[in-house]
Amino acid sequence: MVIGIDMDDTICSTNELIIKTADEYDKEVLNGTGIKDENAYEFTEMMGWPKEMKGKFFADKLEYIMDNAELKEGAKEIINKLHDEGNKIIIISFRKDKYLKNPFELTKNYLDRNGILYDKIFVNTGSKEDECIENGVKLFIDDKEEHCENVSNAGIDVILFTNLYNHDENRFVRKDNWYQIYDYIKEKYYG
Numbered sequence: 757m758v759i760g761i762d763m764d765d766t767i768c769s770t771n772e773l774i775i776k777t778a779d780e781y782d783k784e785v786l787n788g789t790g791i792k793d794e795n796a797y798e799f800t801e802m803m804g805w806p807k808e809m810k811g812k813f814f815a816d817k818l819e820y821i822m823d824n825a826e827l828k829e830g831a832k833e834i835i836n837k838l839h840d841e842g843n844k845i846i847i848i849s850f851r852k853d854k855y856l857k858n859p860f861e862l863t864k865n866y867l868d869r870n871g872i873l874y875d876k877i878f879v880n881t882g883s884k885e886d887e888c889i890e891n892g893v894k895l896f897i898d899d900k901e902e903h904c905e906n907v908s909n910a911g912i913d914v915i916l917f918t919n920l921y922n923h924d925e926n927r928f929v930r931k932d933n934w935y936q937i938y939d940y941i942k943e944k945y946y947g
Contacts, residue, residue: 835874
């Protein structure tokens with residue numbers, strides 16, 4: 757089976773590092789006081805920044821964040837197990853060259869350094885369904901509702917990886933961690 761997997765906040769905890777780094781950036785670079793509204797949806801709102809500050813912050817820090825985000829618990833173990841069981845793993849990421857020098861190399865180096873097995877990597881993607889269709893993806897795993905919706909509308913099974921910002925979404929199969937994802941795959945596709 758071909759499995760498509762998103763990178764940020766699916767394989768690694770990018771959003772958590774964005775918030776931590778933005779808090780430090782606000783205090784150290786902008787001489788601010790750090791997080792102002794921890795319940796805000798968007799990190800710029802958390803920091804009390806104007807929207808245009810997002811671009812400056814990403815230009816300064818996004819490469820560091822994406823290279824240093826921690827792996828989600830069980831991500832390496834389960835993805836490698838799925839690969840070893842004969843599944844083809846395709847990484848499909850929205851990472852763009854707008855703020856990253858080379859999103860492909862950054863992603864490849866991160867996966868290789870962390871020992872995650874994969875067959876192909878796609879970056880600079882839009883809605884992700886094109887890569888899924890062209891590569892025969894049977895199951896797609898992502899944290900963003902919009903991507904899950906587009907891929908699902910193309911007739912491909914999806915799993916929504918639970919994160920703080922999508923916990924109210926109920927249109928898709930939802931899993932909270934990689935162990936739950938593996939159990940679901942084993943039951944639905946290996947049965």
